[in-house]
Amino acid sequence: MTVKKDYPRLSLQNSNSHLHSVHSEIKQLPVKVLQIGEGNFLRGFADWMIYESAVKGAFKGTVAVTQPRRKGREKLLTIREQDGLYTLLTRGIVNGTAVEKASIIPILSRTIDPYEEWQDFLQLAVSPELDIIISNTTEAGLTYLETRYEEGVPIDSFPGKLTVFLHERYTHYSGSKESGLLILPCELVDRNGDVLKKYVLQHSIDFGFSDSFRDWVQQDNRFLNNLVDRIVTGAPSEEEAAVLTERFGYEDKLMTLAEPYHLWAIEGEPELDDRFPLVQAGLNIHWTTDLKPFQLRKVRLLNGSHTLMTPIAILKGQTFVRETMEDSELGAFVREAAEKEIIPALDLPEEEMQSYIKEVWDRFLNPYINHKLTDIMLGSISKFKVRLLPTMLESINRNGVLPERIVTSFSALLRLYRAEQTESGYVSSTFGGEKVILRDEERLLASLAQYWSKYSGANMNEVVAEILADEHIWGQNLNLISGLRDQVAENLNKWEKEERA
Numbered sequence: 001m002t003v004k005k006d007y008p009r010l011s012l013q014n015s016n017s018h019l020h021s022v023h024s025e026i027k028q029l030p031v032k033v034l035q036i037g038e039g040n041f042l043r044g045f046a047d048w049m050i051y052e053s054a055v056k057g058a059f060k061g062t063v064a065v066t067q068p069r070r071k072g073r074e075k076l077l078t079i080r081e082q083d084g085l086y087t088l089l090t091r092g093i094v095n096g097t098a099v100e101k102a103s104i105i106p107i108l109s110r111t112i113d114p115y116e117e118w119q120d121f122l123q124l125a126v127s128p129e130l131d132i133i134i135s136n137t138t139e140a141g142l143t144y145l146e147t148r149y150e151e152g153v154p155i156d157s158f159p160g161k162l163t164v165f166l167h168e169r170y171t172h173y174s175g176s177k178e179s180g181l182l183i184l185p186c187e188l189v190d191r192n193g194d195v196l197k198k199y200v201l202q203h204s205i206d207f208g209f210s211d212s213f214r215d216w217v218q219q220d221n222r223f224l225n226n227l228v229d230r231i232v233t234g235a236p237s238e239e240e241a242a243v244l245t246e247r248f249g250y251e252d253k254l255m256t257l258a259e260p261y262h263l264w265a266i267e268g269e270p271e272l273d274d275r276f277p278l279v280q281a282g283l284n285i286h287w288t289t290d291l292k293p294f295q296l297r298k299v300r301l302l303n304g305s306h307t308l309m310t311p312i313a314i315l316k317g318q319t320f321v322r323e324t325m326e327d328s329e330l331g332a333f334v335r336e337a338a339e340k341e342i343i344p345a346l347d348l349p350e351e352e353m354q355s356y357i358k359e360v361w362d363r364f365l366n367p368y369i370n371h372k373l374t375d376i377m378l379g380s381i382s383k384f385k386v387r388l389l390p391t392m393l394e395s396i397n398r399n400g401v402l403p404e405r406i407v408t409s410f411s412a413l414l415r416l417y418r419a420e421q422t423e424s425g426y427v428s429s430t431f432g433g434e435k436v437i438l439r440d441e442e443r444l445l446a447s448l449a450q451y452w453s454k455y456s457g458a459n460m461n462e463v464v465a466e467i468l469a470d471e472h473i474w475g476q477n478l479n480l481i482s483g484l485r486d487q488v489a490e491n492l493n494k495w496e497k498e499e500r501a
């Protein structure tokens, strides 16, 4: 379906008069948050939360958005074109009832392109109102790359930019305690706050900043380890966007779809809610002294189930998480893997795990969210290492046997990465022969394609042994896991035979 007539773009001018006054009121609040990351997730998660808090009068500030890499400029310009407004469409089943809520969120009051407006970016650092920094740059953005700093020249990397930003603030306020910020990196990286702090300190050495700057960074700024949980699928499909445009009467290039469920666990004392009022705004926030249980539960069970289903479901021709869960064979496979293999390998209260996983299945079955398996597939190798491999190892440790379903998923992952390099990238195929373009680190794609190129049709065990031995891929030699190679080769041989039949 295509949009039949021209609709105006969402902007301050084109929102109705009541909304317009709410928007203008909120937009006049000072910028208290710097957001590094122009992606979908933050719009459907932290920005929405900050808006909820602002609309309830608890948080008296707005957000300035900046992109962490040159590539993000286009999205930043779209935010600018829409005066920072976007529609958040929250859809799902809550306590058995379908809920749907569409809100125009006016919390983004400013955009700064650090590559074109470096001085404006640094100017924000000295704002007395600024108090919080949030980021989401994916795991790929939260990395350290040794960099040189030349005054006036924008830094490419996210931690590098943040270091210069903080130094600007430190210098302006002569390192006063009060000028320290709350910093919440939302990347799904274990102890994300500690990691970001470490990179900032490393960069501060590269850039020749003083020891007293480093003292200020460590003592007066809070890098808060945190864990985010909400399924945000981003933009609707073209068809759905057309339907929504007609329904809303405006075109929104930033329309964001999310589920109603949300949880933000932040390692910090509950008093921080006075500074960043989220609990006060009625949101599902846990200020906690121990993030570990939240992290393990979510990464192993929810993300683990996503990562487990993705290769096998793609190979079998599925497109979305929901249809995978609805498929009798695949749905049972995923449920049994979580219940019989993932949960028993965790040292967390059984009852809590059972209730969490029940909620996860409802979220995966959300009839209003089309969560694409190919989106989850991005970077599958590193996701397998963090989200499933620890379960495999722990399971063997506890029971002495290989967890059958995780091994099947791992075998499917290797089959999915049997790709050929083409002009469009590394292309694999489903069991039915449909093309799949893989998205992962070039070196991983290249290595796996190389190993598979040695497959003659009769040497599966050897090829698998070579792949499993590659510590640059897995961080360890997986051949040391007793029986794994044979089981994986057996699965791959079986699929190969079925494909040929």
Ligand SMILES: NC(=O)c1ccc[n+]([C@@H]2O[C@H](COP(=O)([O-])OP(=O)(O)OC[C@H]3O[C@@H](n4cnc5c(N)ncnc54)[C@H](O)[C@@H]3O)[C@@H](O)[C@H]2O)c1
Pocket: 036, 037, 038, 039, 040, 041, 042, 067, 068, 069, 071, 072, 136, 137, 138, 139, 140, 141, 142, 158, 186, 187, 188, 228, 229, 230, 231, 232, 233, 234
């Ligand atoms: N979408 C969800 O449901 C969800 C839920 C929880 C956590 N997350 C986290 O969000 C990430 C995906 O974000 P999204 O859904 O907003 O996707 P997105 O593609 O809309 O945004 C990705 C963001 O990361 C930045 N980025 C990507 N690669 C980068 C790099 N190499 N260096 C610096 N910045 C880089 C982009 O500029 C952009 O700001 C995941 O990696 C995950 O950690 C997503």
Ligand SMILES: O=P(O)(O)OC[C@@H](O)[C@@H](O)[C@H](O)[C@H](O)CO
Pocket: 188, 228, 229, 230, 231, 232, 302, 303, 306, 307, 375, 376, 378
């Ligand atoms: O976002 P990724 O690509 O790291 O992982 C894919 C999904 O598992 C993830 O987006 C979940 O839906 C999300 O983490 C739920 O909070």
